[in-house]
Amino acid sequence: MAPISAIALLSFSLLSISISLILSSNIIEDLNLPPPPDFRSTILKNCKENPLIRYCNAVSGDISDVFKSTIVAQHLCNESKNPNCSNSFTKIDLSTRPLIAPLYLSFTFFWKYCPLTILTIDLSNNSLKGSFPSDILFCSQIQSLDLSYNGLIGEIPTDGFTNLTNLTFLNLSYNQFGESNILRLHYFARFNSSSFLRSGLLAKDRKFNVGSIVLQVFLLIFVVGIIGCFGWRCLQRPDLLPFFLQRKHKFTQAVLKAATDGFSEGNLVGRNKRVEIYKGILRDGSEGLIEIHRGKFSFESRRDFVEECRILVQLDHKNLVQVLGWCDNREFRAVAMRWTDGYTVVEWLSRNPQWKHRLKVLMRVVEAMCYLQDQWPQVGCEIRTSSIFLSNDHEPLISKLKVQDKNNPSKNVYKFGVFLLELVSNRSPHEGFETGETGFVEWIKIHYRHHVRKVIDERMKTTVITFVQVKQAIGIGLMCTDVSNNQQPSLHQISKMIDRVYQSSLVSQSATHRHKIQRTPTNALKVNGD
Template structure:
């Protein structure tokens, strides 16, 4: 080897030792089995006296075992690199395309520590080297060529470690995976050209840069448009996905209602008429709602009125008025969203449950309470007061559920009197509806189905039997006591008065509420076993009205809520 060629005695000793074993033995076996000859120390000392530039001569104290291993590895490596005469010359290390043994020789750090000065070229290309840059190679500071291309080296590239390699003129780091650094701007790069670093990660890839630039200039705006579009869709179509603070209160969209009703499925359709479909649905937050959908197309002005009416209805807040949660307004799709009421309407309740008088009293009280609230707080809000439109939840607290905002005449100074007259007419109309409602509760009859003249025929029928034969028109399922009959008769009298449109008398809602309230509070007398019923089996003793105590507890609760 060149590093020890000036001291052939050392090399002859090593060579003769290696010749004593088969050439098929691996370098690992040689390092394990061979020991330094007895005069190895003297040989090394003699070599250093003759040539002090040898690298192992500068290490103190000398590690003879390490130096001996260096000579063994050097001999193997010289042969593996196909140098023509390893005794006299060791100019290159050529392990290209040797993925099995290249990492082995790189692991011998003691060899690179004492790297022979004769080595001018190192080629470890295409050897499947992985991990960080093998900096031990750079201890061969005299080399003129280094090729580590076509490997899988990664991490930082040690530019500053190359500074001692003043003789390096050929460098190839192409096709690796180093982290990008400012090699192109350093003095180190000026010694070579860009072909030394192709696809190494050290230089900006202009093609990749152009792709990134195209993506930045084209892809990013598209991405922004998509994000804005998605956010816009959420805001306009599904605002229920937004935080509650960002939502428009009380306003629903067709997409929200479609999702709530499972695509307006037949399973969720609970009512249908020519003008409106009624669905049961569940909002995204789990709230169960009733949805009244109007499919007819209306003018822009009527749509504006619909929204204004809805803004009023969502403010209604009373225990006897169904809670309006919001509305939906589109050109051919309008809807009112209300709280879902588990139960039935009053008409169905009367027909199927045969409720006693006390329950009917409580029902009428609740309806009148709701009317008082609307009359005092929201006089512009009209309502449909029929047994089919009054809802009765499982707690038996009636709910007025159908509303209409009346188109009042302007209440400016010029039209103040006309507006007052208009309000009075509306009030009289509502009182008339209440009168019909009271008579329906007492008689359990359906005016529009059972009487030829509708409500007028029904009212005439009751008047014809009042007062002397009123017992005949009352619902016998109430099973009234004498006291209960007197109370029902008084309510019937108010119903007849309220339906008398020829009278100039202006009845009061407070009056009927007081009558109903006193009757309800005195029901302990009505339920007393000392009172006989006017209907039922009189000859078998006097029986109390039977009912569910839990229901009575609910009925006895008398307070408004919001």
Template sequence: MASSLFIIFFLTILPLSVLSATVLEDLANLTPPPDFTNTITQNCIRNPLLRYCNNTSSSSPMDIVEIFRSTIVASHLCNESKNPNCVESFPKIRIHSRPKTAALYLSFDFFWKYCPLTVVEIDLVNNSLNSEFPTNVLSCAQIRTLDLSYNQLSGFVPVQNLTGLANLTRLNLSYNRFSEDNKISDSEFFKRFNASSFVHSGVLPDAKRYKVKVLVLLIVFPITVILLCFCLGWMCLKRPDYLPRTCRRSHKFTSAMIDAATDEFSDQKLVSKSGGVDIYRGTLRDGTEAKIEVYTEKVSKEKRREFAEECEAVFKLRHKNLVRVLGWCNGRSLRALVTEWTYGESLETWLNSSLACSWRRRLRVVMGVVDGLFYVSEHWPEVTLGLSTSSVLLSDKDQEPLISQFKIGDGNNSSTNIFNFGLFLLEMITNLRPDEAQEDSDRRYLEYIRVHYPDNLERVIDEKMKVEERTLEKVKQGITLGLMCTDKPPLKQPSLTQIYDLVVSLYESSSRHH
């Protein structure tokens, strides 16, 4: 309250009717009230830091009339500067494009001598001030901002006086007619306020050098920012893999990322083509090798939405018998599922090796596949698994089977998964596969096995297993289970629980006979 004494005191001791008068009329007609001296004295006792207290001494007694006139000017100037609440505060002096008003207030030396301590900003912009630097404003030593731009000020800039303003952080003397002063470049002043404070002011000792800096600031810098924004936007939309991991969604792949990972879908990266799915072996930007399943069929917007939902589901799959899904791409021109590349041979290759001879070894692989299938049915029933000896891999580390193919958009129901498992189980026992080059290959394959069922199953069982008489019945039970799973209509299919229990039973019995 004490720091805004000028205005408060003036408003409380004068009738409100006089406030409508001009500052010149008030200065000419108003005189200090009788108790003004006593009030000023008491204020100085309570707050000796008030500026009119600091400007008095025993040799120069307090000029009561001058202090009173300062309160009048302060009140008018606070309102002229459009401060929101002049009764409580007076933070800024702001007069723009009003030459006569600015010149009038600059002429009141007594006001600047007792400048209110609340003033922290002085803006006298575009007022055509045709004079030397108005040094009287520097009496407001507490100011943080001083803007005298777009005037016609001339002469030298009072560098030493400005340097003494400890709180001054923003200075703008641009677009004036000051004279060059080498002191600026030789002092800390220029380091404190850079060239943008003196654009076309006349004070820079090397105008050309600073014109280049201004050119960089006003032209090159914005262009650089625009280019950076363009590059950042391109990375966000096209190649987010260039961004730090914390700034991108690692599971979302763009067409450009897939294109780069597959070397523009080169033949060298192509692994296989079947059923509208092209499989590539790609390398992501961070060096991760991945299997990329590209779906070539064109689909509607609704189908793409369903595809995204299904990808969200498979991305959450976490099981030792499932290859981990890294992400997907769901653009208008490209749909793809990205999974980790697993080192290991396919079961199709493994079945032709000596390691896959025994019935028990094959059942152990089937157990792993059933575990993965059961996990999916419990947690993500909308996911359809691609089960075949060519799509299930055997990991190099622990010989665990890994289901590596997730058929997106193929019906997503448990019946399809059970049917696929039935075909897979029959392939594991017979080491025979449907001929995908033929139409209706699955039906032809199943008909071939049923022709020999149940009396001549020895003719379809893989002879490399060398099945003994005591295990032949168990192998036949496995074939029976496979045919039951591929029965149509699906109502005849066994449930996943029944499948799981039967496979476990077959595996345990094989362990006892081993």
């Protein structure tokens, strides 16, 4: 009789088990089933026909392990996608099956009775941990074994390998074994180094591992150093970061130092005991005005300073200085503002500007004050001829702003009234008046009714029409500074009154211009004979 195949010998008991068992997908449940009544007699018959079957020596022992091994064999054959598991079981292929590979490796009774037809075992890429799975060496007839890309450690059972006389392919690469140089052993000389790459089994692997560790440590130190240097540099010079990584409105002392060329004297605009003001080139290439305060600042004052700056950077009006950001250290504090070419109103008045230009400045200043009152009532401003700058096109810029706990509208109206009277008279309340602003306002009142020309800037040329406009403006200024009856006009009312005076000045200027043209001879309009 022809020899019975090993798979047939293993599956003999399955012939007496129901089809539902064979097709069952839950191996744990199947392993709890008892052997069928005639199981012992069936395997005795098989062993009589082929005594080489591995379970034949166990017939007199624990027959249940033999039965369980046949169940595992059936499941494992299906998991390994063998073509016909009732007749053929040539390979165990659990490659990249990390969820079930450890389970089948735990079935010691299966490996003990490993089917003789299995020629290939592939357990690669399963992240197996621990020592070498020695039970698979019971399959001494195998020709191919692949345990690569796992995490196996310790020594391999070299004595057990000597029983694998048919083994022609071996791959233990990418594990963490501890043998020194396996190729020196006679049995393993049949394989080349590709079977043991990065496995720890080659002498050069150890050298490589030590070198690799040193290299990794060096790279780690290098990377940490680079990141540390880069981080420190970014903290000091955030303006060097890409735009999307920059902290908006927050400057460092190093950034401001670079912007002012090291706080050089050449960039120094002004200085007193409390503050230094520099001109500098900011991160976006624009010119900025940097106001610096030095000293020891308490935690509370630093907190208040930052909160104030957070508000000021949000202001958006063409006649208010644009605050770009701030710097806050324990002994260094700064505010960066957009630089505007121009001069103070004091300097401007010395050039004897025309009445319409003075009116335009008044109109723009009160508009900016209305903006603050409506949208930022907590922000106050200093309205002085010395603290308001003018651009070349006569646009005023209020340069001193302050966040206040309580903003007094009446006081703001009074400050504007004084400013208006200064522009008309070209006189400073703090020069020539013992009582300052109060004396200055009283001086205007005394001469307003009957000697108003004495309070008007004598250099300013006025016509009959502009004289009336100037007198109207002085009347507005006196209303603003009259706090005796609590009937001061509001900033919005003042804005409308100033605007009417300004519009009338434009109308009168246009009428005067037409009158001059009408009086000009016809031939005077011709140029170059046209």
